[in-house]
Amino acid sequence: MIKSIASFIFLVFIQCTFAQASDKRAANSILIGHIGPNYFKTSQDTLPKVIFVDNSLVSFQNGIYKNRLDSIRKDVDLSYNAHVQKYIDTYINRKEHIGKMLGLSEYYFPIFEKALKEIGLPDELKYITVIESSLNPNAVSRSGAVGPWQFMYTTAKGYGLTMDTYTDERKDPQKASLAAAHYLNDAYKSIGDWLLAIAAFNCGTGAVTRAIAKSGGVADFWKVRPFLPVQTQNYVPAFIATVYAMNYHKIHEIAVKPAGFNTLTDIVPVNRRISISSIAKAAELDINELLILNPSYKKQIINGTNLVPMPLVIPSVTNAAYSSLYDLFNGKADEVTPVPVLSGLKEPATRAIVHKVKTGQNLNSIADLYGVEVQDLKVWNNLKNTSIVPGQTLRLSPSKKSETVKKESSYVHYIVKVGDTLSGIAEKFKGLTVSKIKALNGLSNSAISPGMRLKINKS
Structure with missing residues (x-):
């Protein structure tokens, strides 16, 4: 993506002890601190000088x-040369930093891989984020690039990301990854070479074309x-060296x-305005962990609505707990009553919620909005078929009578x-x-989405 100043790629002078000339190279790092209230607070650090081996050993080691x-196994050409070797030497000597990247990758890489796979792109592009x-x-660069993929505001807007009072989707690992995948796909289609597409991610497709x-x-x-x-000249060698270091770290x-937070997570749709601190208190979840898992909420407030529920990432829980959490997070708008999550949630009181049908809506779209079944x-609503009309009022929860019938029915609910896939649930x-x-x-x-309630026949 276009950046007037490269994000997190900072030039350092590397003195070659065995040559008369010095060679300018770029390197980068964000030092990540311990888990806590200021976890992931951005700081910047330039890489140490590259360490060179004696010339008599170069040929053997290079091979x-x-x-x-x-x-x-790759689709991107991971070329090897002296430029790449200098970055390999640097990264494998930054053991603590690469160790942190490996731990964090256990959570973030599956997210990135899913987005890349959805567009049909090479898996190794995920290493760009390192x-x-x-x-x-x-992460926020000096030039204003934000998030794991370092999107500038204009580029992010162009690829469908939302930046408003409450949300900056450049920080959302899922949404930013999909936008990055589309950007890389466009760059590759325009240029026809993956290394140059990666270069375009740093300096822009126009600069690469010129x-x-x-x-x-x-x-x-x-x-x-x-x-x-200059920064882009070094960006690609650094990328290749990163792929090497992450794959051969054991050697x-x-x-x-370890990442220091739960890397197994679930996503709960939230259809109201509520603070993350209120959710943490009510569900007895760690507030710092919730903030790590939900970085896109600028004011630590989830501004969800019935029409546009917002995702809340939580540590993975049992299906029963998930169902209770869904009801808890989408309860009364004025307050949330603290309830222990992992020690058995109390079922919330049945409440009558209604929806007024709007033009263009049907039962399927309304069911999707609220995570219920058609x-x-x-x-x-005592409907004999799926026909509804604008202005019609629909109940979105059972009456006490229907709840009794439901408990006595021959099916259970699965959230x-x-x-999840239908085959996996089956x-x-x-x-x-x-x-x-x-x-x-x-x-x-077979399309299903997190939070959807499915009826399952009792065994």
């Missing part, structure tokens, strides 16, 4: 590094490199440093969690199939 890079932000969702023209028109990073901005005795809407229950789930819940396809 080893090249073979290792060649052995990594160079950009050191896997820090709260550099290609100056180099003779060949889309080859190493031929184009001299015509790119270099780099230990994984069949339940029909039962709660869809992040990563495997959890004896005799259940995908077709049965779809038929019981009025589903026309």
Whole structure:
């Protein structure tokens, strides 16, 4: 993405002890502190000078590094040369930093991988985030780039991210990753080379295109490199070295440093305005952990609505606890009563919630908004079919009478969690199939979303 000043890539002079000339190289790092109230508070640090080995050992070692890079399963060309080697030497000597990246990657990389896979992009592009932000969702560069992928405001807007009073989606790992995937995909389609697309992520597609023209028109990073901005010349070698260090950390005795927070999580849709501190108090969750998992909420307030529920990431819980948390977080708007989460939540009192049908809405869209089933809407509102009209009022929860019937019915409810699929859910229950789930819940396809309530036949 276009940045007037490179984010987190800072130039340092590297003195070559065995040569007369010095070579300018770029390097970066965000030092990540211990977990606490100021976890991920941005700080900047330049990498130490590159360490060189004796010339008599260079040829032998270079062959080893090249073979290792060649052995990594990849779609991006991980070229090996002296520029890459200098960054490899640097990264493998920053054991604590790489150890932190490995620990944080256990949480963030699956998120990045999912976004890249959705667009059909190479998995190894996820390592860009290590160079950009050191896997820090709260990272802010001197030029104003924000988040794990370091989006500038204008670029982020252009790729559909929201920045308003309450939210900065550049910090949202899921949404920012999808935007980054689209950007990289566009860059690759325009340029036709992955290393140059990665370069474009740093300096912009326009700058890369101009550099290609100056180099003779060949889309080859190493031929184009001299015509790119200095920070971008070093950005790609640093990327390749990062891939190496993260994949061969064991060989270099780099230990994984645990992230310090739960890396197994669930997402709960919240359809009202509520502070994260209130949620933490009510559910007896650690406030610092919730803030780490939900970095995009600028004022630590979730400004969800019935029409646009907002996601809240929480440490993974049991399905029963998830159901209770969903009800708790989406309860009365004035206050939340503290309830222990992991020691058995009390069921909230049944409350009558209604929705006034708007033009263009149907039962399916309304059910999706509130995380309920179409069949339940029909039962709660005595509907014989799915026909509704604008202005019609629909109940969104059962009356006491219907609740009694529900408890005595032959089915149970399953709350869809992040990563769930119909086939996976079917495997959890004896005799259940995908077709049965779809038929019981009025589903026309296999699409489900976190928070959705599915009816499941009792065994």
